[in-house]
Amino acid sequence: MVVIATKLSPIQQGFYFTFSSLLALQMFFDLGLMFVIAQFSSHEFVDLSWKKNGAIDGSPLAVRRFTDLLCKTTLWFGVAALLMIIVLVPAGLIFFQQKGNVDFSWRIPWTLAVIGTALNLFVCPFFSIMLGSGEVVTVNKRELVSALSSSILCWSVLSLHGGLYAAFAVNLGGLFISWGYLLSRRPEMIKLAWRGWFGEERQQRKASGGLSWWKEIWPMQWRLAISVGSSYFIFQLFNPVLFQYHGSVIAGQMGMTLTAANALLAGSTTVFNVKVPEFGKLVANRDWKRLDDIFMDGTRRALLLALFGTVAGTSAIWALQSYTTLGKRFIPYAEAGLLFSTVFFQIVIASLAAYLRSHKKEPLMKMTILASILQGAATWYFGKHYAALGVTVAFFIINSCFIFPYTFFVWRRCKRQWHSAEAPEPLQPGTEPL
Structure with a gap:
């Protein structure tokens, strides 16, 4: 940067x-x-x-x-x-x-x-x-x-x-x-x-x-495709909107700060993501206790890293804006701190989603569609009228007050249903698809 x-x-x-x-x-x-x-x-x-x-x-x-x-x-x-x-x-x-x-x-x-x-x-x-x-x-x-x-x-x-x-x-x-x-x-x-x-x-x-693509892969992919496509309007619309309505300088400031926030998110979730491939094997073996233990431990570690990164990142931008001209390449440090704080919710949301999808199902499609509509509309309206501040505040509110609680309640409901004693055995290679 x-x-x-x-x-x-x-x-x-x-x-x-x-x-x-x-x-x-x-x-x-x-x-x-x-x-x-x-x-x-x-x-x-x-x-x-x-x-x-x-x-x-x-x-x-x-x-x-x-x-x-x-x-x-x-x-x-x-x-x-x-x-x-x-x-x-x-x-x-x-x-x-x-x-x-x-x-x-x-x-x-x-x-x-x-x-x-x-x-x-x-x-x-x-x-x-x-x-x-x-x-x-x-x-x-x-x-x-x-x-x-x-x-x-x-x-x-x-x-x-x-x-x-x-x-x-x-x-x-x-x-x-x-x-x-x-x-x-x-x-x-x-x-x-x-x-x-x-x-x-x-x-x-x-x-x-x-392997049957249409019977096994496509039932999960089309749902995930809608979720992934919708997520563009949640995470990637900031810069184009600011570029269109406020010019490339403001878009560049947001882009630089978003890069730092994404680096914080990626670095924090590394300790969780290394365990995600193991989730599928634990689901196949119905080892629910081991699955929950790894999930909770990885999420906890990721949040601790995010806490350290948020404090360090916000402090660094404050220092740059107070004492150097490089600070002008970021959005104001208070807004940057709010953007970094959103990473806490993103970590938990990503962890819950990975847990659910390890069952080869996609129960978050509706939430992602609704969130993309909300975030896309908020980014356009508040970005157009209030620039980077409007985009940042809207992003924090939608993640903390809608996406996070919605994902948590879906996770809790699906976990209870899928892990019950009466739930069907996980699919094995060559059996009936999802």
């Missing part, structure tokens, strides 16, 4: 973070499938294990279902990546053209940023499967190295006065690391995906007892 603040003008900063918000529209192309893949993978890996170079070992039925899952999801993401380029490139050009009378290049950087994001989207199914299988440390290590590589490339471009080309550099770092890892460490998984469509496994994976 310091590099962005020192190497980009306030107007460029607004373009940069609004780029990021519009690129988040990728969630309308993956339609929640990344999370669904991880959940199904965790259930399938009860009867599977990894071999050298990403090969799979297990019962013939489980291997066939895994191969089918891998092949169908790579096709989905390939088509999604292509559609993303076709749709987002011209849409972004039209949107930014309204403020496009500036003295720096933005059209080519935007186009390259969309292409880079789409190519990163295509690699997602491989790592979602690995995450669901329990390879949490491996996936997190890859994400850490990717983040470092992307940051170094971004800093290098900014230091060389590359301006908004830094948005593409961020994606380029992730591409190099992701494909480098797959080709060097998991080549057999890539070969299996290829053989599943064009080789000898194509007929085998279509045999009786295989």
Whole structure:
């Protein structure tokens, strides 16, 4: 953030973070499938294990279902990546053209940023499967190295006065690391995906007892797709609205502060997310006590980290705004503190949602739709009339007074119903779908 603040003008900063918000529209192309893949993978890996170079070992039925899952999801993401380029490139050009009378290049950087994001989207199914299988440390290590590589490339471009080309550099770092890892460490998984469509496994994976997309995956995916798509209006609409009504400088201040808040959220939930792949296996084995213990411990740790980060982040912005000019790149520190405080509710909401979805069900669709309507309307109205203050206050109120209590009551009701002695046994591979 310091590099962005020192190497980009306030107007460029607004373009940069609004780029990021519009690129988040990728969630309308993956339609929640990344999370669904991880959940199904965790259930399938009860009867599977990894071999050298990403090969799979297990019962013939489980291997066939895994191969089918891998092949169908790579096709989905390939088509999604292509559609993303076709749709987002011209849409972004039209949107930014309204403020496009500036003295720096933005059209080519935007186009390259969309292409880079789409190519990163295509690699997602491989790592979602690995995450669901329990390879949490491996996936997190890859994400850490990717983040470092992307940051170094971004800093290098900014230091060389590359301006908004830094948005593409961020994606380029992730591409190099992701494909480098797959080709060097998991080549057999890539070969299996290829053989599943064009080789000898194509007929085998279509045999009786295989994975049914429409009967097993789609019933969960379409609900999650609505939830994920709706969440865009909850989390990503701030910058475009402020950019449209108050200009790129205000949008840049909000974007910088949101980046800090998202970093706080991501860092805090890491201690919880490492345990999420285990949830699916515990659900399959009906080990409810162990599931609850891990859930409560992870949530508690995440909240403690968020408390420390909120105090530290708010204090840092106050100090910057009191003693340096860099503080002008953030929204006022009191508003930033309110934004950081919302992270507490987001952590609990995310934890409850992960707990529920580990049962291969999506009971939060209605809540997400209602929340997206409320947050989208509030962001537009209060953002238009009260700028960053209106957006921040509305975000805090909707999360604390609507999303959090709604999610908690759904969690409590579903937990009681699903874990009762009369509840049906969890689905096993090859049985009737959801």
